[in-house]
Amino acid sequence: MGLQLRTSDNVLGPGGHLAELRMRRLRVGELSVADAGAAKQHLDECAACRLRLEGLESEERAFSQAIAYPRFAGGVERAARVPRPEHRPGRRSVIYAAALGCAAAAAFLLVFRQGGDGGTDGPGLYGGPENRTKGGASVDVSVRVASGDGRAQRSAAPGSTTPLAPGERLRIGYFVPGTRYLLAVTIDDAGTMSPVFDEGGDSHLVAATKAMTFLPDSIELTGAGHERLFLFVSQTPFPGAVVQAALREALNKARGDLAAMESPRVSADMTGHSWLFRKP
């Protein structure tokens, strides 16, 4: 891998050979007559490319032997029968902004508790009585929304859909009386999950706080449609894979409708909180 990038001026792959995808497209008859002719001429002259082509043919034989058509068809049919949320065109992303380098993010540090103006998550939707973790100690969480142009901030209400304007960012706050494990993940209405905190997808230990404390990064949800942000808090560590599997199940149960999706409760000492956003 070098820093000299190939462009269309040299459409052959590295070393002047046929590019891998081009060779595969030749195999399935996707190349134009002219391109196919040029590719075949190159193959006639290039032993290395003929060898690679034989490798592709061998790969195809191995595939059909390993996975025969009935098995393939059955598997695809099963995959297609899993209720799938509506898949909207567009591109979505979760963008983290540097907390200290962004005035809007700094403004997020104004303390806001969910119980103060957003209300606590109800037990029916979030599975935990008044957001209290085991032991009776209060855990408060919040999500603040702010634009980058200094306009007034607002809090995201957990029980309704919060519309986002272009460029608006979210910041997740928490108040915990003792050490806790946090995990934040988003899921959009295409069913794509994006770990937010920690980035690797597992729960992350945070120290006790004396005031509302915000996670270090702000988040921008881009693309169209809706996206739900989940924040899980627990006294014990928990793997992200378990949470994601539970979220997937909850999404399927809600038939892909993020608004109807309930926050799963993965363990007894875990509380779940969520906010639904409509992206610009």
Add this chain to the structure above:
Amino acid sequence: MPRKSHLSLVVPVVPPASAQGLAREPLAHEPLRELYEKYGASVHGRCAYLLRDPSAAEDAMQEVFAKALQSYEGFRADSSPLTWLMKIATHHCLNVLRGERASWRQRFADEERRRSEPEPARPQAFELRHEVRKLLERFDLETQAAAIHYHVDEMTLEEVAALLGRSIPTVRKRLEEFAAVAVADAKELA
């Protein structure tokens, strides 16, 4: 703190009339057989390359073809259905990897451990793919996809940019960042 992005390279897919409706309708088998015969090996190969687990690769491949069937007309109309499928497969597998339990740090540590083990002699192309895959976890999803389409599919810069719906300078920047890390890694090992 560097600006990080996790871009999901979603391709327009014609949605089913409803999830329930889909469950009641049998799949059209002629298109499916054609998909299997023409594209099965390539898509499965991509999934196996990225996921490195035969069972996970087969599951992923099935998901990819299920998506292809749901948008069959649009898929057929694409100038290169194979390229379309490889993009879907790449995107799907990268998301699977991202959702895995182990953090990238853990997987990186695993890779470091594997690297210390003796490797049998491999062809050069295999080595390149291995190196690309090893570096993926250090980058955002968009860079990962760009690197795979560029280095593994051997597409040109313009082709990758068109496929990902990004500008050429953007893709160039992503690939240069990827290459810089690869070069630094190689120097470190030397």
